[in-house]
Amino acid sequence: MVKDRRIGVAVDFSKSSKNALQWAIDNLVDKGDTLHIIHINSNKHDESRNVLWAKSGSPLIPLSEFRELEVMKKYGVPTDMEVLDMLDTVSRQKEVTIITKVYWGDAREKLLEAVEDLKLDSLVMGSRGLGTLKRIVLGSVSNYVMTQAPIPVTIVKDYPN
Numbered sequence: 752m753v754k755d756r757r758i759g760v761a762v763d764f765s766k767s768s769k770n771a772l773q774w775a776i777d778n779l780v781d782k783g784d785t786l787h788i789i790h791i792n793s794n795k796h797d798e799s800r801n802v803l804w805a806k807s808g809s810p811l812i813p814l815s816e817f818r819e820l821e822v823m824k825k826y827g828v829p830t831d832m833e834v835l836d837m838l839d840t841v842s843r844q845k846e847v848t849i850i851t852k853v854y855w856g857d858a859r860e861k862l863l864e865a866v867e868d869l870k871l872d873s874l875v876m877g878s879r880g881l882g883t884l885k886r887i888v889l890g891s892v893s894n895y896v897m898t899q900a901p902i903p904v905t906i907v908k909d910y911p912n
Contacts, residue, residue: 759787759871761862761896764831767877771907772834775875776841779905786841788817788834788851789865791858792827805855808868814838814849826853859895866900875905 760775762768772788780786809826816822817838823830828851838849852869854861866874878893897904 754781754783756781756784756872757787757870758784759789759865759869759874761789761791761858761874761876762834763790764829764834765877767907767909769831769833769837769877770909771875771877771905772837774905774907776837776845779873779875780841780845780847782846784845785848785850786838787865787869787871788838788849789862789869790826790828790851790853791861792853792855793858808855808861808865809851809853812851812853814842814851817849817851828853858892859899862892862896863899866902871902873903873905874900875907878906878908 758775758779760768760772762772775786812822812826818835820830841847842849852865854865862874862876865871874896876893876896878891893904893906897906
């Protein structure tokens, strides 16, 4: 049975976001789904070419362009071979469409914008595992998004070593 869901995964290329991506691939994504890779660039001092996208985010970037170093450099996104391998594999094996969108600004607000803009059915994100004090001072992005988003949000904790 072909599904047609839009599943978002917040990816900042940290270990926890890679775990979240792998979890989504293993447990959620199925044939016919669209997997949206959402990257939030918190750098507010971007070049003038990014001013156009500061509010609405980048154009949708297909996997074929996401592989290109020049394209990702233009959006300020690092190239991560581990993530690219995961995405290539799932796109072939499960016949999933992979789209990336980059936003600039506060991760909490931009992830909620992405939910609406991309019309996501669900969102998967990692947990940084902040201690109690840091979480109180800095706030938890995952907790904020989980409580504010109008869709199911799955928080994937880091695997123990």
